[in-house]
Amino acid sequence: MATENNGRGVLLIGHSQGTFMLRKLMRETFDRDATLRRQLVGAFLMGGNVETARGSTTGGDFQNIPLCTERGQFGCIVAYSTNTLVPPLSTFGNADVDLWSQHWGLPSGPGFQVACTDPAKLSEDDRPVGVTVPSAPFAFGIISILLNYTTAPEALPTSESTWTTSRGRVVGSCIDAGGYNQYHLQFVVPQPINEVPLLDSHLIDMNAGLDRLVSIADQQTAAWQSAG
Numbered sequence: 141m142a143t144e145n146n147g148r149g150v151l152l153i154g155h156s157q158g159t160f161m162l163r164k165l166m167r168e169t170f171d172r173d174a175t176l177r178r179q180l181v182g183a184f185l186m187g188g189n190v191e192t193a194r195g196s197t198t199g200g201d202f203q204n205i206p207l208c209t210e211r212g213q214f215g216c217i218v219a220y221s222t223n224t225l226v227p228p229l230s231t232f233g234n235a236d237v238d239l240w241s242q243h244w245g246l247p248s249g250p251g252f253q254v255a256c257t258d259p260a261k262l263s264e265d266d267r268p269v270g271v272t273v274p275s276a277p278f279a280f281g282i283i284s285i286l287l288n289y290t291t292a293p294e295a296l297p298t299s300e301s302t303w304t305t306s307r308g309r310v311v312g313s314c315i316d317a318g319g320y321n322q323y324h325l326q327f328v329v330p331q332p333i334n335e336v337p338l339l340d341s342h343l344i345d346m347n348a349g350l351d352r353l354v355s356i357a358d359q360q361t362a363a364w365q366s367a368g
Contacts, residue, residue: 141179145179148179149179149180149181149361149364149365149368150180151183151184151357151361152183153183154183154184154186155188155345155346156187156188157188158188159186159187159189159190160188160241160244160246162183162185162188163185163188163190163201163241163244164244164245164246166183166201166202166205167202171201171202171204171205174204177204177205177215178215180205180214181214181357181360181361182214182215182216182217182356182357182360182364183205183218184217184353184357185217185218185219186219186220186345187220187221187232187342187345187346188219188221189232189233189240189241189248190217190219191235191238191246191247191248191252191253191254192207192252192255194252195253197209197216200252200253201246202217205217208257208262208356209257209262210262211264211359212359212360212362212363213262214363214364215364217257218259218262218353218356219255219256220256220257220258220259220314220322220323220345221233221254221256221322221323222312222323222324222325222340222344222345222348223322223323223324224324224325224326224327224333224340224341226317226318226320226324227318227320227340228318229338230322230338231338231339232322232339232340232342233254233256233319233321233322234254234319234321235247235248235252235253235254236248236249236250236319237319238254253321254320254321254322256316256321256322256323257314258313258314259323259352259353259356260312260352262356263359265355268309268310269309269310269311269348269352270306270307270308270309270310270348270349271297271310271333271344271348272303272306272350272351273287273296273304273306273347274302274303274304275299275301275302275303275304286336287343290334290336290341290343291331291332291333291334292332292334293332294331294332303350305351306331307329307331308327308329308330308333309328309329310326310327310348310349311325311326312324312325312326312348312349322340325341325348
């Protein structure tokens with residue numbers, strides 16, 4: 141940013157561990173620096189327990205960077221974790237038992253709530269969406285194992301295109317149930333999805349409705365450019 145950016149706008153995108161790293165980075169830099177905030181087009185902090193003060197779009201992680209609440213809003217944060225079942229116990233969605241944030245030295249506890257920003261509202265597109273994944277197989281490792289478990293007994297979708305979207309379709313909404321504030325996915329065109337214990341449908345947080353997230357980023361970029 142100091143030597144190569146030349147004032148261009150930036151989009152920050154993270155998931156899981158990447159989100160915890162970005163929460164810490166943004167908290168220590170962008171949130172404290174008005175010049176950097178003016179360059180922030182948006183931040184997609186998925187599957188990583190972004191926290192705000194209860195009933196607020198700020199507080200918690202950030203004092204000056206709010207959650208996104210409407211279409212085309214820029215300089216704000218899109219954040220949620222997904223589930224297909226209301227979890228009896230999860231490591232995502234509940235500030236009171238957020239061991240991940242405690243590990244990273246980030247806000248957590250009864251005074252906070254985990255963010256859930258509805259991508260259907262932010263994109264103004266509530267059509268059912270699929271799960272989009274790269275067509276090329278993932279390199280063998282923990283991610284490929286968990287993804288294959290998530291869609292078992294079916295294999296991950298593939299095609300001759302670079303990306304492939306599943307046959308299943310979901311709609312979603314932010315729900316707060318049992319202290320867990322998450323984006324709940326409901327299948328309107330069925331497809332097997334297996335939740336990982338304590339992680340819910342974490343493996344498809346970004347993949348479910350990926351095109352819609354791209355649309356939100358496009359809208360933010362256009363609005364940021366117009367404002368400049």
